[in-house]
Amino acid sequence: MAMTTSSAESRIQIGISSCLLGESVRFDSGHKRDAYINDDLAKYFEYVSFCPEVGIGMGIPRPPIRLVGDPAQPRAVGVRVEGIDVTEKLIDYAHAVVADLPPISGYLFKRGSPSCGMERVKIYTDKGMPNGSTSGLYASIVMRGLPNLPVEEEGRLNDPVLRENFVERVYVFDRWQRLCKDELTPAKLIAFHTRHKFLLLSHSETHYRRLGRLVADAGTRDMRELSREYVSTLMDGLKRRATRRRHSNVLQHIMGYLKRSIDTGDKAELNRVIAEYKEGTVPLIVPMKLIEHHFRRHPDDYMALQIYLAPHPTDLGLRNHL
Numbered sequence: 001m002a003m004t005t006s007s008a009e010s011r012i013q014i015g016i017s018s019c020l021l022g023e024s025v026r027f028d029s030g031h032k033r034d035a036y037i038n039d040d041l042a043k044y045f046e047y048v049s050f051c052p053e054v055g056i057g058m059g060i061p062r063p064p065i066r067l068v069g070d071p072a073q074p075r076a077v078g079v080r081v082e083g084i085d086v087t088e089k090l091i092d093y094a095h096a097v098v099a100d101l102p103p104i105s106g107y108l109f110k111r112g113s114p115s116c117g118m119e120r121v122k123i124y125t126d127k128g129m130p131n132g133s134t135s136g137l138y139a140s141i142v143m144r145g146l147p148n149l150p151v152e153e154e155g156r157l158n159d160p161v162l163r164e165n166f167v168e169r170v171y172v173f174d175r176w177q178r179l180c181k182d183e184l185t186p187a188k189l190i191a192f193h194t195r196h197k198f199l200l201l202s203h204s205e206t207h208y209r210r211l212g213r214l215v216a217d218a219g220t221r222d223m224r225e226l227s228r229e230y231v232s233t234l235m236d237g238l239k240r241r242a243t244r245r246r247h248s249n250v251l252q253h254i255m256g257y258l259k260r261s262i263d264t265g266d267k268a269e270l271n272r273v274i275a276e277y278k279e280g281t282v283p284l285i286v287p288m289k290l291i292e293h294h295f296r297r298h299p300d301d302y303m304a305l306q307i308y309l310a311p312h313p314t315d316l317g318l319r320n321h322l
Contacts (some may be wrong), residue, residue, distance in 0.1 A: 006189065011046040012174045013102060015142075017110035018051040018152050025051040029065040032110060037248055044313055045170070048101050048104055050097060051117040051140040058209045060292040067114045067123045071132040074123050076114055087137065090115055094141035104149070105174035106166065111137050111155040117144070118153045148235040160321040166310045167318055169238050172196065175307075176231055186218035193230075196309035200237055202250045207237025247322075248278040250308065251287050258291075261298035270294070284322040 018025045022033035058253065063081040065072035078084030112115040117136035125131045143151055150169035157163045179192055179278065193215045200208040214230050251274045259267070273287045288309070295303055302310070312318060 009205075011044055012170060013048055013104045014104070014106035014108065014170060015101070015104045016047045016049050016108045017113065017116045017154075018049040018054070020108060021025035021047060021049055023051070024050065025054050025060055027053070027060075027062050029061045031101055032154075034157075036157060037154060038110060040316065041167070044316070045106075048102060050138075052090055052093055053086075055093050055097075056085065056086060067113050067121060067134065067137070068126060069123070069131075071123050073132050074134060074137070076137055091141060094138040095145070097138075098142055098145035101146075103177055105177060106150040106152075107146075107158075109144060109151060109153050110135070111153040113139075116141070117152055123167055128275045148231055150235070160318070162192045164312075164318040164322060165238070165241065167316065168199075169235065171312050172199070172238060172307075173235065176234070180227065184223055186223070189217055189218050189223075189227070189230065195305050195307050198250050198254065198306050199311055200234070200251070202246050202308060203240040204240040205236040205241070205246075207233055211237070242322075244278050244280065247284055251277070251291065254291060254303065254306075254308075257303050258298060258302050259296050261300075262294055266294065284318075284319045288319060 016037070017032075019030075019032040020034045020037055022031050022038065024031045026032065045285060053062065053065070063084055064079045065084065065086060066079050068077050069075050075085060075087040077087075077089055083212045109118040111118070112121060113136050114121055115136045115138040118139055119135055119289045120133045121136050122133055134140070139151075143149070150166055150173055152162065152166040157166065176192070180289065193211060197208070200211060206246060211230060211233055214226060214233065255267075255270055255274070258270075262270070270287070270290055273290055275284065276282045277284060277287050295309075
């Protein structure tokens with residue numbers, strides 16, 4: 001059944017800012033070790049760490065830098081020491097990393113970093129006044145160079161919805177990359193899409209329908225071109241938040257696969273629990289556990305394929321707070 005977790009699989013490689021692992025690479029020789037990343041996610045993720053400032057030879061400790069100038073093209077310059085400008089070095093380093101990355105399935109960036117911040121990194125004028133915000137120089141190039149790669153910042157992982165969304169996307173992207181290691185055939189694409197249908201529907205019905213049309217073209221279009229369009233649409237759709245309304249819609253669809261198996265009382269109970277979830281009374285794990293219980297008693301071959309029922313290891317408890 002799809003409800004079996006993927007915890008038995010080998011750990012998935014993802015990129016990460018070195019300081020989040022407790023490596024003393026910051027300008028003041030310190031670190032920003034994140035407990036959740038190291039104590040929980042590390043059971044399932046294998047980290048490939050990068051520190052751009054160290055990578056360009058700035059050393060530890062080092063003078064701090066910040067972003068200055070035009071928000072569209074900021075420069076990385078020294079905060080206290082004049083004459084420091086490492087803009088081109090950071091840009092060149094980022095391009096080199098993108099060109100030589102192992103097959104990672106996600107990236108965790110350091111919030112607020114002038115090199116690694118994913119978003120809302122402060123920019124200043126030449127006189128030190130606030131001048132908007134942007135992405136860190138290194139992070140922006142990684143995200144542009146690998147637009148389908150799931151990315152997140154450690155601070156945003158405190159949000160249960162964003163946390164679950166990131167981990168879910170990492171697992172989907174990892175499955176996609178493994179699927180594409182060998183030649184991608186129409187049959188393989190159809191099988192992949194079939195497994196992810198309900199997961200997609202929980203995020204975006206628009207993307208769900210668009211992907212369905214793409215899969216229908218498998219066998220009539222060039223597979224390399226189609227696969228690029230498919231994964232781009234897939235990962236864009238999964239960025240959309242899976243709301244209670246969308247989850248409830250999917251749960252009702254799934255319930256249809258039980259209508260001939262469970263009695264009137266069980267149907268009423270399941271409808272009640274789904275309604276309670278939609279209203280915000282109970283977390284997603286409650287209707288999911290009830291559905292899991294019914295499918296254990298009444299297995300269904302199609303539902304056994306569905307990733308939605310177990311998109312990530314249950315030990316992480318990511319659906320306990322949704």
